[in-house]
Amino acid sequence: MKEGTGKTALITGASSGIGQELAKLFAQDGFDLVLVGRREETLDRLADVFRNNYGTQQITVINKDLAREDVAQELYDELQSKGITINILVNDAGASTYGKFATETEWAREKELIHLNVLTTTLLTKLFLSDMVARNEGRILQLASMVSVTPFPLMSVYAATKAYVWSLTQSLNNELKGTNVTMTALMPNATATNFFREAGAPKLVVEDMMDDPAMVAKDGYKALMKGEAKVIPGGLGNKAQELMSYVSPQEALASLMRKLLSPKHESGQDQKTPAWTVGIGIALAAVAGYALVRAYTNANPIDKARYRQQAQSLGDSASGTISSIIDSVVGTYHNGKAKVESTLA
Structure with missing residues (x-):
């Protein structure tokens, strides 16, 4: 018998990207599904694929715009009226805008993304978590993103909402201790979905180093099933970025x-920069930063004062230092690549 037999997973944002890949994993494991999103035809086609390929017994497609006010309560009430118990909630749906906050983005769109990323996510979590705690069984996966712990200029409101999701998830994890209910924060780096186009962004430098949504979903799914508090999909570069x-x-x-x-x-970038080069640069910067923190922690009070003074004077140049590390690694890669190509020619 498959792990999900007799259980139901609700996935928001299931019509594409990470959400679609997660829905596939739940279907493969025998879960019944509730697929929620605005693209009803896409969700219907996806449901047919799951029935035909994995024999999924029950799939409920619900067409709702989760950026609307009170839509989370509507969704919960609809499932209650259908007698559907949600064993796993995946809050994947999200949105962003692109541009300078003061002069280039529109409040109407930002208000919608705040409603979707924060209010809807919070109320869905509260409603279904209450039921899970009452049953002493259930799991929730929250899409927090790597930018939940970093600044993100030109997508500043999106990053702020993801910081909220990250903080909420870790706080609730503490409250859930002693229960059989778990909550996992999924923290992917930039992923090869339609996210940037839907945000209205042009082609960006970061798009040459994006992760595979299937990989992100697989790592998130494994962590969810293990009840882990967080997961950073991918390799060293992503984990170094968190550090x-x-x-x-x-x-x-x-x-x-x-x-x-x-x-x-x-940016002047006319060649593709592979993800591992940026990952190495980030890793080197992270290791250097970690070493400084350890040195400061172990120092005596006089040396700590000296560290603080030096840190203040170096603060303005720190940005250029990290960028230089990454530029150096990327430059080395391209120079080596050019030499190899010249030799082969």
Whole structure:
């Protein structure tokens, strides 16, 4: 018997990207599904694929715009009226805008994304979590994103909402201790979905180093089933980025993220930069930052004062240092690649 037999998973944002890949994994494991989103035809086609390929017994498609006010309560009430018990909730649906907050983005769209990313996510969590705690059984997966712990210029409101999701998830994890209910924060890096186009962004530097949504979903699914508090999908580069966010000056992180979110035609980048080169650069910066934190922690009071004074004077240049590390790694890669190609020619 499959693990999900007799249980139901609700996935928001299931029509594409990470949400669709997660829905596939639940279907493969024998879960009944509730698929929620605005693209009803896409969800219907997806349901047919799951029935034919995996023999999914029960799939409920619900067409709702989760950015609307009170829609979370509507969704919950509809499932209650149908007698559907939700064993796993996946809050995957999300949205963003792109551009400078003061002059380029529109409040109407930002209000919708705040409603979707924060209010709807919070109320869905509250409603279904209450039932799970009453049954002493259930799991919730929250899409928090790597930018929940870093600044994200040009998508500032999106990053702020993801920081909220991250904080909420970790706080609730503490409250759930002693129960059989778990909550997992999924923290992917940039992923190869239609996210940036839907946000209205042009082609960005970061899009040359995006992760596979199937990989992200697989890592998130495994962590959810193990009841882990968080998961960072992918390799060393992604995990190093999280470490860097804790030990590096916020100004440096903001500068790095601004560079990654720059349009490709503005950055002067005319070659694809593989993800591992940026990952190594981030890893080196993270290791250096970690070493500084350890040195500061173990120092005596006089040396700590000296560290603080030096850190203040170096703060303005930290951004350039991290960028230089990454630029150096990327440059080395391209120079080596050019030499190899010249030799083979």
